[in-house]
Amino acid sequence: PRVITLPGDGIGPEVTAAATQILREVAPDVTIEEHAIGGVAYDTHGDPFPQVTRDALAGADAVLLGTVGGAQDSVWNTLPRPKRPESGLLALRKALGCYANLRPVRVQPGLEHLSPLKPELARGVDILIVRELLGGVYFDGDRKIDGATAYNTMRYTTPEVERVARVAFWAAEQRRGRVTSVDKANVLEVSELWRRDVTALQGREYRGIHLNHEYVDSVAMLIVSDPSRYDVIVTENLFGDILSDLAAVIPGSLGLMPSASLGDGAGLFEPIHGSAPDIAGRGVANPAAAIMSAGMLLRHGLKRPDAANQIDRAVALALRQSPTRDLGGTADTATFTRAVLDALE
């Protein structure tokens, strides 16, 4: 199998190197090819998603991404929108056709104290957020800034709603059998369509799944005040961006949060943390989320659950034995990676 790595900006190269090392160890037959994305790709190729990277994706089995984007005051942010690092990421998602972003949010037993929530609320939280990743206000072409007015259009079609809802129902079947669909149907027509289509699909094909609907403002409250009520959450792109980042704080460290983006072709696997330009290049970034993303790549991308489990267990052990600085420990990137390697069976 062929895996493309796209280290990207900031701490991306460091954490991707760590994840690649682990990937090679548990799956030595995988060929790995590195390409450019994001701000560094703009600097070297004049394009945050260069043609050479796009070409390399053809025939790839999975993509391991680092992080993309610069500091708030980076010159990259003053470029025309299509040249900015984030546009490279959006173009990559589109090129791969990854319409379902999976964000597991799990509080590890014994690590409740890391959560900003009270331990009794954090304990046992195990949510999967499924975010629609190719539709809504993100990609719609009907958008403009012009003098003193600007607009964007939030649009969905039934096929777009159904394909991501299927992923949520499928995931719920492997979990606790509950899906909460999130919308703003009391205000938005686009949410009315979303709710109608998710409901119909459940009635037709997923009667074994318990489905309920909640408004996005209410979910923003409840995910903090009563997170244990959720199993699988499915929602559109913009709401998913906000809610998945919100939920990601519950375990207490973004350094522990991997993600998978799935579509009909190769999947995209990436840590959810940002590019952390302030600590980039110093060898201190926590590579756990990138390594766990490599685990998701093995599980969902290459269908190797045994290798994925091996990584998950080794990371859990390394987190206890050799925690990084963001977790109150002292391990730097290399030390933590070594601890994971040592913990692999």
Next chain:
Amino acid sequence: PRVITLPGDGIGPEVTAAATQILREVAPDVTIEEHAIGGVAYDTHGDPFPQVTRDALAGADAVLLGTVGGAQDSVWNTLPRPKRPESGLLALRKALGCYANLRPVRVQPGLEHLSPLKPELARGVDILIVRELLGGVYFDGDRKIDGATAYNTMRYTTPEVERVARVAFWAAEQRRGRVTSVDKANVLEVSELWRRDVTALQGREYRGIHLNHEYVDSVAMLIVSDPSRYDVIVTENLFGDILSDLAAVIPGSLGLMPSASLGDGAGLFEPIHGSAPDIAGRGVANPAAAIMSAGMLLRHGLKRPDAANQIDRAVALALRQSPTRDLGGTADTATFTRAVLDALE
């Protein structure tokens, strides 16, 4: 002065009655006139914002609103969108021209234990969220659901951005002098306009205020993991809906959260909690937020800061001496209201 009360649905009538009682006590010269809104207005007048209510607003000095909307499975939710309770609320906001929704989020000293956050994070939190209330995706006429497609349009103009930003800068001048403007400028043109106009206004007229910009997904994280970093937050309608509800969980009880919506005419004052149909009519609802909203009405609507302070102090005392059930106490609506009356100087 003339105040219109709109009790609305669910527990709205109970908490509005309590707030009206307090209002009469501290401002006996105010004339109070009650009108219908929401689901009950639909039931009695066939319209969630009937003409008779609309007419009554002319010449009013302030409006005290209860709560609007039914249970998830209410028949009201099956009505055509313009007939639903929520549409009455949106039409009311529009009729009053209230473009700035003010949501104070304050953790009362000694009540940190109510927060879902760890006490050390909750302590001292004092945020004011200023939400734009008449623009964005909420009101734009370019919206449709049609067969297998639906869309809504998120639109802003420079004057809409500037008028709400002014409220935020003005409020920051009375507080700690910091404004965080929230957008998704890395993806949306409408956010690019927002950021540009807020920045320009600060440069022209509010140089004494410290302004920074953050992305909505990042704010959703930071408001939970580090809420003390914020003073005033200003944002567009939909982001504001989500973030203000999210922030509202920090003090630990929605029953403690008033709001004010200001524009060029009469202001609108309402508790932020929902209509709680499950406990409606039983006399157990916590009226503190409605009473505090009457306080905001006196402060911002009738410019009577002394009477407003009187209410705030009496509520704080009553909360300690006679807490309601949602706060772990035993007081019902009448008992709590009596405690506030007794505590008034």
